[in-house]
Amino acid sequence: MRGYLPDFDVRVPASLGEALELMAQAPGSYTPLAGGTDLMVVYNAGRLKPTHFLDLSRLAELRGTEEDATSLRFGALTTFTELRECRAVHQHFPNLVKSARATGALAIQNRGTLAGNIANASPAADTPPSLLAYGAELALVSPRGLRRVAYDQFHQGYKRLDMAADELLARIIVPKPLGRGFHYFRKVGTRQAQAISKTCLAAYARIEDGCVAELRIGLGSVAPAPVRARNAEAALLGKPLASLPVAAAREALLADMSPIDDIRATAHYRSVVTRNLLGQMLRELANA
Amino acid sequence: MIGASSIRKEGRAKVLGTAIYTDDKFMPGALHGLTVRSEVPRGILRAIHFGEGIPWEEFTCVTAEDIPGTNLVASVVDDQPFLIGIGEEITHSQQAVLLLAHPDKFLVEKARRAVRLEIEELPAVLDIQSSLDLQPLIYGTNNLLKEIRIAKGDPDPIWAQAAHVIEGEYRTGAQEQMYIEPNAMLSVVEPRDGLLQVTVWGSLQCPYYVHGALRQLFGLPEKQVRVVAMEMGGAFGGKEDYPSVNGGHAALLAWKSGKPVRLIYDREEDLACTTKRHPSRTRLRTAFDAEGNLLALEADFILDGGAYATLSPVVLSRGAVHAASVYRCPHVRIHARAVATNTPPPGAFRGFGAPQSLFAMERHMDVCARKLGLDAVELRRKNFLHMGDTMATGQVIREDLDLAGLMDQALAAIGYRDKRAAFALTNPGDGPIKRGVGFSVFMHGCGFTGNGESHVASVAGVEGLADGTVAVLAASTEMGQGKNTVFAQIVAEALQLPVELVDTAPVDTDHVPNSGPTVASRSTMMVGRILEDAAIGFKLALVQQGFLVEPYTPESFQAAVVKAVATLGTLRCYGQYHRPPNIQWDDVTYQGDAYPTYSWACYAAEVAVDLDTFEVKVADFVAVQEVGRVVNPTLAAGQIEGGVAQGIGWGLWEEVTMQRGRMINNQMTNYIIPTSVDLPRIQVVFLENAHAGGPGGAKGIGELPMDGPAPAVVNALENALGALRLDEVPMTPDRLLERCEEVSHG
Structure with missing residues (x-):
């Protein structure tokens, strides 16, 4: 390990109240630490900046999943394994199960948390496209109280979030889809398992009278942050399944992406393949 | 015993976690070593600055000036320094400049970052063409x-x-061995009886290479240097030549500090600085008559050899000899060059030059078949080598070689004809999945190229122990391939004993003779044969001196050994390699028997390409090979399956991404080796044809499976997608997209 441990300071608050108090005392000086699956990689490589960490992993207030008639509310510390194994998630959010399965290895899925996957703000994270497709909301907590924000408004740029220095992610609220739904998720990674995505597309559509009545598409790895494909959605909304404007939607998708060349794929590959994923999604939707 | 799947000798210790790898070795008071590297591809080292905030007085620091003997790593050509001195030329981005050691392994890393190297940069050569x-x-x-x-x-x-x-023209990329255990060394240098004694324990394939390197580094006689091979977590050639470098570094730190020093690389450092497979470029020109008979072949074979010669001359040699592959051709000209670039030197990796030239030739045969309007199967069948034919070096095939039979068996096993016919109907459909099936036919020379075995003149032996069991004495190392087990089987067979009564002595240069490096698919065939001789000599000695009466039971043999050891003290019998009189080789003209024999194979692959994502899935794989007698079927099948996995990885995913002469994807996250879900079922078939040279008729198999998968998979891609420019591996999704667009955009 290339990190130098004496340069790091980890505080372990006993309650959510204590955690918020510590953060309020020195806004911006603590980095939250939950599963640690992103931070430890950077620490091991010696690239983690020495700072104060706040270990949230023991806060019972941030655990557990609650279900009511209209939504599922995931505690911030819900792990990928918990997502994978939750019956209600399988029932209502199959894309979220696929996202959780596609993340890292089993050991990572056991430790990594849903809030960490969001707050780490990697454009390549695997759950955000599904959360975008399901219209998730986030509950943020601070000494000033609770605040709700639509997840598709949360990412404001590369690693820039709508989150104040004294706020913590407390809950992820996902509304249960109603009516006849269509779910699509495909991650294209560098290999079939234990891979980081080169592009990812998740979609949820509600079908009514043979038409697309509701549609949300979430994209990963093709922009500085996970994004909604609003242009492609607009091209498809209200259209009959029998004659979906595939070419127009593929064209519109270009305006939703700003892919780059990096170590895993070229911008061109991402652009072509993401449009192909949309094409595959629409073939399946047409047959739904 | 030969032919039985005996249980892996060291398997129990590995499974129980009691096997001692280098970093596990208990060594109180050991310091932690680290290497400071150049980071620029070429330049003159002007100064080393030690930054603030580090208690430098607590550190052991070694620079080129400290080196007591010769600052050159002993290799084929002695051109690589252990450390670059002030005013000397840095020739690659990972060049070692300074060694540090301290009791706190985290502080030593912090110190490394505090060192600043002042380097006057020079223009660098970073690819084959510029060189x-x-x-x-x-x-x-x-x-x-x-x-x-x-x-x-x-x-x-x-x-x-x-x-x-x-x-x-065909190209292949660099490839990392990706052994599980990164390179690791532990050294103690201390006076014993008034003389300096240098000891290195390490993860290494060739104890006597490291031994030779340490002698030259310290200027010491043989007896004052000792090298011990610890349990090893894989190597694949990656621990053939590099251990001479890091073994030297560990010993220098131990010598200067007067304390034991561990030098354990982490994955990032190991990937960035240790040896890889040589990148290659091959230009082929072939002439055929109207019927498709091969008339002439010209090959221009080039390897990127990096900044120093290391093993490039011998890698090039094997690649050149394999360039004409398994085909009969009256007129052949092969021009092979290893060129220097300012990149970390590549080195040995399973296959050793042959996968590169064989990829070119086996892809080219499919391209030729298409251009000639012939079937790829029939074109090969027409041109295969047979008994009595001569290869490019003039070597005459003396064995009853049936490559067509081998090929037909592999094609039947994968259902080649049926699949071709079926895919021709399904591929034109609208769906994004296109399927194809392809194959390659190839050989791998067993043992060293040319006069290598004569130069090494390996010695190996057997020793009777006080409890009546027998120990194998050889410097050959166990890297997971099963050497411990196979050697025990060979000796047990020769002595007609159960395999449980034979085990391997620790691989320690103080105790075992130089049986040569553990490389070149040579251990079973070459060292095994010497052990067979030694074991028979051992038995004869027991009989002649009256300890043993034939016929004997295992119990009476064991009793005889107990008695002989008690009477004589030590009881050892050695054998040595002697060149068979019918094997001739000329190093100057490159004419003669390049190898004592070859293993032969045909590999077939079925692929499914997703044209939405350009991902390739290898759906089925068949590996048929003729490898002489199989000593241990389970271990042999494991070798083949592992080699096929590595070969598919090289063909489709494994890419070393360089930027300014540095590997920038030096993490397992971004250097993509296949996982189990990326690989197909691999059907392994052995055809046995006893070879007189090896023990019980065995040939070498370690490298063979690396040669065939990449061309078979890429040939299958052509079947799936049609005539694209499929001239390079790895054929990554990005590259495949680019090749498809070349066709669709005209």
Whole structure:
């Protein structure tokens, strides 16, 4: 390990109240630490900046999943394994199960948390496209109280979030889809398992009278942050399944992406393949 | 015992976690070593600055000035320094400049970051073409690390008169061995009886290479250097030549500090600085008559050899000899060059040059078949080598070779004809999945190329122990391939004993003779044969001296050994390699028997390409090979399956991404090796044809499976997608997209 441990300071608050108090005392000086699956990689490589960490992993207030008639509310510390194994998630959010399965290895899925996957703000994270497709909301907590924000408004740029220095992610609220739904998720990674995505597309559509009545598409790895494909959605909304404007939607998708060349794929590959994923999604939707 | 799947000798300790790897070795008070590297590809080292905030007085620091003997790593050519001194030229981005050691392994890393190197940068050569163009000159008088020419007949008059002349250019990328255990060394240097004694324990394939390197580094006689091979977590050639470098570094730190020093690389450092497979570029020109008979072959085979010669001359040699592959051809000209670049030197990796030239030839045969309008199967069948034919070096095939039979068996096993017919119907459909099936036919020379075995003149032996069991004495190392087990089986067979009564002595240069390096698919065939001799000599000695009466039971044999050891003290019998009189080789003309024998194979692959994502799935794989007698079927099948996995990885995913002469994807996250879900079922078939040279008729198999998968998979891609420019591996999704667009955009 290339990190130098004496340069790091980890505080372990006993309650959510204590955690918020510590953060309020020195806004911006603590980095939250939950599963640690992103931070430890950077620490091991010696690239983690020495700072104060706040270990949230023991806060019972941030655990557990609650279900009511209209939504599922995931505690911030819900792990990928918990997502994978939750019956209600399988029932209502199959894309979220696929996202959780596609993340890292089993050991990572056991430790990594849903809030960490969001707050780490990697454009390549695997759950955000599904959360975008399901219209998730986030509950943020601070000494000033609770605040709700639509997840598709949360990412404001590369690693820039709508989150104040004294706020913590407390809950992820996902509304249960109603009516006849269509779910699509495909991650294209560098290999079939234990891979980081080169592009990812998740979609949820509600079908009514043979038409697309509701549609949300979430994209990963093709922009500085996970994004909604609003242009492609607009091209498809209200259209009959029998004659979906595939070419127009593929064209519109270009305006939703700003892919780059990096170590895993070229911008061109991402652009072509993401449009192909949309094409595959629409073939399946047409047959739904 | 030969032919039985005996249980892996060291398996129990590995499974229980009691096996001692280098970093596990208990060594109180050991310091932690680290290497400070250049980070620029080429330049002159002007100064080393030690930054603030580090208690430098607590550190052991070694620079080139400290080196007591010769600052050159003993290898084929002694051109690589252990450390670069002030005013000397840095020739690659991972060049070691300074060694640090401290009791706190985290502080030593912090210290490494506090060191600043002042380097006057020079223009660097970073690829094959720039090196050939001497832009700029960086090595010798022509940037060549080695040049080889092989000639048979005269191709020149053929080009004009042949019905068809077909040319092609093929490229292969670097590949990382990705052993589980990164390179690791532990050293103690201390006076014993008034003399300096250098000891290195390490993860290494070739104890006597490291032994030789340490002797030269310290200027010490044989007896004052000791090298011990610890349990090893894989190697694949990656611990053949590099351990001479890091073994030297560990010993220098131990010598200067007077304390034991551990030098354990993490994955990032190991990937960035240790040896890889040589990148290659091969240009082929072939002439055929109207019926498709091969008339002439010209190969221009080039390897990127990095900043120093290391093993490039011998890697090039094997690649050159394999360039004409398994085909009969009256006129052959092979021009092989290893060129210098300002990149970390590549080195040994399973296959050792042969996968590169065989990829080119086996892809080219499919390209030729398409251009000739012939079936790829029939084109090969027409041109295979048979008994009595001569290869490019003039070597005469003396065995009853049936490559067509081998090929037919592999094609039948994968259902080649049926699948071709089925895919021809399904591929034109609208769906994004296109399927194809392809194959390659190839060989791998067993043992060293040319006079290598004669130069090494390996010695190995057996020893009777006080409890009546027998120990194998050889410097061959266990890296997971099963050497411990196979050697025990060979000796047990020769002595007619159960395999449980034979085990391997620790691989320690103080105790075992030099049986040569554990490389080149040579241990079972070459060292095994010597052990067979030694074991028979051991038994004869017991009989002649009256300890043993034939016929004997295992119990009476054991009793005889107990008695003999009690009477004589030690009881050892050695054997040595002697060149068989019918094997001749000329190093100057490259004519003669390049290898004592070859293993032969045909591999077939079925692929499914997703044209939405350009991902390739290998759906089925068949590996049929003729490898002489199989000593241990389970271990042999494991070798083949592992080699096929590595070969598919090289063909489709494994890419070393370089930027300014540095590997930038030096993490397992971004250097993509296949997982179990990326690989197909691998059907392994052995055809046995006893070879007189090896123990019980065995040939070598370690490297063979690396040669065939990449061309088989890429040939299958052509079947799935049609005539694309499929001339390079790895054929990553990005590259495949680019190739598809070349066709669709005209």
